[in-house]
Amino acid sequence: MGCVGKDLKDPATARDPSVTPSRGRRCAAPLRAAGSPLLYVYITRPGRTTAACAGGARRAGGGGAHPRPAPPRPPAVNGRGEGGATRSLAGGGGDGAGSLPPPRGGGLVRPPGGPAPRAPRGVVAVAAGRRCRAEWSPLGTRSRTGGRDGAARCSYSGGPMFSSSQEELCALNKESVKYGELVVLGYNGSLPNGDRGRRKSRFALYKRSRASGVKPSSVHVVSTPQTSKAVSSKGHHSISYTLSRTQTVVVEYIHDRDTDMFQVGRSTESPIDFVVTDTISGNQNSDETQITQSTISRFACRIVCDRNPPYTARIFAAGFDSSKNIFLGEKAAKWKNPDGHMDGLTTNGVLVMHPKGGFTEESKPGVWREISVCGDVYTLRETRSAQHRGKLVENETNVLQDGSLIDLCGATLLWRTADGLLHSPTQKHIEALRQEINAARPQCPVGFNTLAFPSMTRKDVVKKKDVEEKQPWAYLSCGHVHGYHNWGHRSDAEVNERECPMCRTVGRYVPLWLGCEAGFYVDAGPPTHAFTPCGHVCSEKTAKYWAQIPLPHGTHAFHAACPFCATQLTGDNCVKLIFQGPID
Template identity: 55%
Template sequence: MNKRKLPDSLEYSLAKKKILLEIAPDFETTRVCGDIEVGEDGDTERGIIIRIKLSDGTDSPIIESHDSANSDKPKQQIKYGELVILGYNGFLPQGDRGRRRSKFVLYKRAVATGVKKSRHYVVKTPLSSQAILDTTQHSISYTLSRNHAVIVEYTNDEETDMFQIGRSSESPIDFVVMDTIPGDKTTEVKVNQSTISRFACRILCERNNPKVARIYAAGFDTSRNIFLGEKACKWQENGREIDGQTTNGVLIMHPRGNFCGGEAKCGVWVETSVGGGVFTRRESRSAQQRGQVVEDATNVLQDGTLIDLCGATLLWRSAEGLEKTPSKHDLEKVIDEINAGRPQCPVGLNTLVIPRRVSPNENQQQPYVYLNCGHVQGLHDWGQDKDSGARKCPICLELGPVVKVCMGLEPAFYVDSGLPTFAFNPCGHMATEKTVKYWANVVIPHGTNGFQAVCPFCASPLSGSPGFVRLIFQDNVD
């Protein structure tokens, strides 16, 4: 296939203004307005320079504008943390696009966007109340009966930044999340009926203490309202402030111990409310009776907290935790080191090469792992059982399934650095021993009230016990 080389720049004239389109080698998107050339009469013309970038999902989706004539070197943005969807190996199948991506980075905003409670009152007709009709007013409506509702008004909070997550592609949503399909994602598959709320949850980060981020169920819609209908789970006890939970709920799990280092254990899944309270899980996701108050729990996210939206599970990585996590470059360097050892197939005697991405096409250099014993070999037909599809390992004669080996390339899922000596069963994603063992012991909500361990790189449910295998390469043959 012939490849066309992109030009370094393209220049257009539009309404006597110069537009210069630069294709930057690092694909960075910025928009710079400034003086770009001098005309024949000596006057400086105004123009626009646009540089284009293809994001890998680690950058903020917000494109900032800078004046090239008046701005100094841009200050480094303060990072609150990252939200990463479980089940994606560093990118979406069709690529990260705008607010639809496999991960979202939360940066301190130029202007505070948070809100806080200001007052609440009772109304008979909530849909016609001033707070609901005013699109500049953030409010939550709790409908108790047909003619009885409680309105909670919110006012701007200069101390926090608010980020909203949900299925909706409307402007209030910062991070668009769709249902995760387990397994290989070579093509995009759509779910007929999603269980993720259009405005699922919101996160408020403290501007003066970037380490503190709190999660709340439900997000404000385009009219800056949240509605909890008559059938929604809600309560008001002993004259306290009213609170409630969304239809399918927002579950959170804080790991017990430090996520970085691999010593953490799976915590208890609990549910957070619209007001930020923490409760035990309901009997089912959509039950109208809430759980019990968990006094010693908090809605403050910690490094490694999981957030389940009933259809997709997100991992919260703090900025501090990410500094201790291997980068994508580090992981790719590890692949190069393993490939430099020239691991060999003992049957075909050909050199195996671990790919950065698994290709649907057959490749003689693609390594395969025997999931019952861990021996890594190339593609061959030796020892194949025609009835079951299983194969007998030529080294140890163990009969079992065989799968392609692929590197886990999403850095946020790693709990430590090191060689990828283990792989998940049945998908074959490689990672460090501590990373694989950590995720094999973490249960993810499944269905209305079930749990299962999954591979974080593809969301495939783990098979057997322990759900992983130690990789055995025949390498360094030279």
């Protein structure tokens, strides 16, 4: 049993074998802001931890003695199927989910006017306004504090089984709000060289500690925009519309305390929150392939989220540069609307498609539209970089919804709302499906060897030219799953086409790879279908959904593509797989 509210100096507690004194780093003093509650995290055995609040955050039930808490739950299983436990420690009152009981006997309370009580050995003190991570280690506990968002966070990890990216961080105040996530199409869980900093395949948008949004204010007409105070001022944002060499309209933007702004683009400068590069179709190992000239704008677009419920997210074309300015040159498409405000389009444009019915099993693809700098919706131009804009679509808005697609002319992003992600499968669920398929021991109908999908960590190590012995292969014309064999070539067929020994159908013969990016799944069904011709496997409804989505390609073409590798789909776009069960 874990120890809750027990002082390690108590002889009865000292004899309790479940209490482990800290022999590692110690907190010199309780980490506590003025007037904030003090949370004590009791580190007991690996996988067991409790917390108690003292100095103001009293739980429901009043003071005095409190009932003994329930025994700790068994250790959870992480995304890799390994043992361990991660338990969130959430402060606040009430008996709702995530709350923890205070120490027995009322806990540690600061005397009026006296100093804050010190935590006993083996206890980590966490103050609101700081961030702390307590980890189990053979040498005791380790505590780390920091964070700029003003949110007190804490997580506990049992044993060295969890990496830092897998540890759960739980907010102790209401400032940690997730707006949604942007997922780049064409990557199966991570970039080929790994996710690093702002360059990654998946980007989460959280509520900032201070509002970062801006809104339009005054309008100036100048002859030389560089000399305008609205443009040269480092404290103000502005958008410049160059009408001629002697006339420029400058719209000044001021701070908006009700919104947060996030910027996406190819530039690695500090104003860009999410750095994206051109997606190479069907090439997960893009070290050998380099883009000679990118078509993605350095400051492609910006997403503005409301800081208050329901946390609506809106998209706008173009992003502010390091000088907090947006310049639309003389050749860019721009105009003055009937209400008098200026607007324009970027060179290659920002396209958005909202699915009909949300991002669910019954969703249908919507119509691709172009978003202007001010967020209005227009029909597509004749070509991607044409000078004349399309027609204004008055009954549509720039509000992003779950499943909205954003195309930046070189990379396509999928927007997932926080609520949509709660109802979507996770990496753990996909890993469980993979283990379930492997547990069924599918066999090659010819060689009778057992087949197995590689793990999510192994899939990046195994190259398509050097597949493992148990790697499943399939004939995409019929769907029969086999092990690898180097025979069945037809002289009158292409190099990658062979004749299936089960049904004599001639078609492509490719290895199967499990789709590991959970954000692309529309349901939690078993992986039974494969995209053609790449061989990525996912659920039936997910495969059929993406098979009907026309994705922009180049400057004016559209075609369906695999979301896991961006390969253009051919034939029927997807095929149902036929597995051979074990003979015994």
